[in-house]
Amino acid sequence: MNRLVIIITGTSKGIGKELCNYYLSKGHIVHGCSRSDSGINHPEYQHYSLDVADEKAVTGMIRQVVNKNGRIDVLINNAGIASMNPVILTPLQTAVNIFNTNYFGTLLFMRETGKVMIRQKKGRIVNFSTVATPLRLEGESVYAASKAAVVSLTETAARELAPYSITVNAIGPTPTPTDLIKSVSKDKIDSLTRRQAILRLGTIDDITNVIDFFIDEKSDFITGQTIYLGGVNH
Amino acid sequence: MDKQLLNELIINCVKQVLEEVASGHTTNINSESKLYSSGGLLDSLSLVRLIADIEEEIYQKTNQTITLADEKAMSQRNSPFKSIISLSDYIEKLLTE
Numbered sequence A: 001m002n003r004l005v006i007i008i009t010g011t012s013k014g015i016g017k018e019l020c021n022y023y024l025s026k027g028h029i030v031h032g033c034s035r036s037d038s039g040i041n042h043p044e045y046q047h048y049s050l051d052v053a054d055e056k057a058v059t060g061m062i063r064q065v066v067n068k069n070g071r072i073d074v075l076i077n078n079a080g081i082a083s084m085n086p087v088i089l090t091p092l093q094t095a096v097n098i099f100n101t102n103y104f105g106t107l108l109f110m111r112e113t114g115k116v117m118i119r120q121k122k123g124r125i126v127n128f129s130t131v132a133t134p135l136r137l138e139g140e141s142v143y144a145a146s147k148a149a150v151v152s153l154t155e156t157a158a159r160e161l162a163p164y165s166i167t168v169n170a171i172g173p174t175p176t177p178t179d180l181i182k183s184v185s186k187d188k189i190d191s192l193t194r195r196q197a198i199l200r201l202g203t204i205d206d207i208t209n210v211i212d213f214f215i216d217e218k219s220d221f222i223t224g225q226t227i228y229l230g231g232v233n234h
Numbered sequence B: 001m002d003k004q005l006l007n008e009l010i011i012n013c014v015k016q017v018l019e020e021v022a023s024g025h026t027t028n029i030n031s032e033s034k035l036y037s038s039g040g041l042l043d044s045l046s047l048v049r050l051i052a053d054i055e056e057e058i059y060q061k062t063n064q065t066i067t068l069a070d071e072k073a074m075s076q077r078n079s080p081f082k083s084i085i086s087l088s089d090y091i092e093k094l095l096t097e
Helices: A016-025 A055-068 A092-119 A139-163 A186-193 A204-215 B003-020 B046-060 B071-075 B084-096
Strands: A005-009 A028-036 A045-049 A074-077 A123-128 A164-171 A227-229
Touching: A005 A092, A016 A028, A016 A074, A016 A204, A028 A055, A028 B003, A045 A055, A045 A074, A045 A123, A055 A092, A074 A092, A092 A123, A092 A139, A092 A204, A092 B046, A123 A139, A123 A204, A139 A227, A164 A204, B003 B046, B003 B084, B046 B084
Parallel strands: A005 A028, A005 A074, A028 A045, A074 A123, A123 A164, A164 A227
Antiparallel strands: none
16 A cells, blocks of 8 residues: 555544545554644554645745655645635634635645645645535625635636645535534535435435545546545536 | 855756756756747746755755845846846845845
């Protein structure tokens, strides 16, 4: 098996933590980060406590990963926050916080990891969008906008990094039972899943299936794409 | 870092990038050579590669992490990426900050 060096952001809980455990179980080396501890104890896991929008901290983490492993094969930009606010009731600071984590965090990790991958002339980057963007979900305007920005970033970065054999793609998960949606009412979740082609919540297996496809060596002709789960179309 | 060494580091990185990305044109590169400007040696693709290489080489030689494409660099009227001299001056400033 080809042992990969993988960076996953937002590994303290939810999908990020599950992804960590999944790729560790497959024998890969994982470097993760979050503001708090991850609680993951594994000899091949290293955790960095940082804010993904802190430029110096991100640069420092990437430096440490390269010092330790000499390369970065895969970046999974999972870290994200959400807030349910109608546009009229959205505090500016809430919008700033969401963009800091979801967009600027993704940009910083992609920029710094991209530099390493450019030198390697090889790499896979997977960003996280959401079905909330194409579904235009009421109450999630800022969250959806931040993820729309991630899709745009993905598409442009894919073109800029293609000459270096780096692919950049995104996944748009449906609601998945994690902390991110625990504060969302059941009615809201039900009304959302009704707008999907396949009427159920997503699972971690649905997500790893798409990421595995994007990071597969054979997927070197797949870039700039966003795959939405559950049959949601852009 | 000594200015002479810094110039040599940049010139070596430029040569390496040109060999790999632009397949040649490595002769007669000196501190006066133009980089990313009219009539310069680099296109946007090779400039990206050069920045990644120089940041890495600076770290290897000085243990200092610098970000070349920072706000100051991008907002300057005279781009630090214009020539080897301007880039060398800019990196020198970053290293002493």
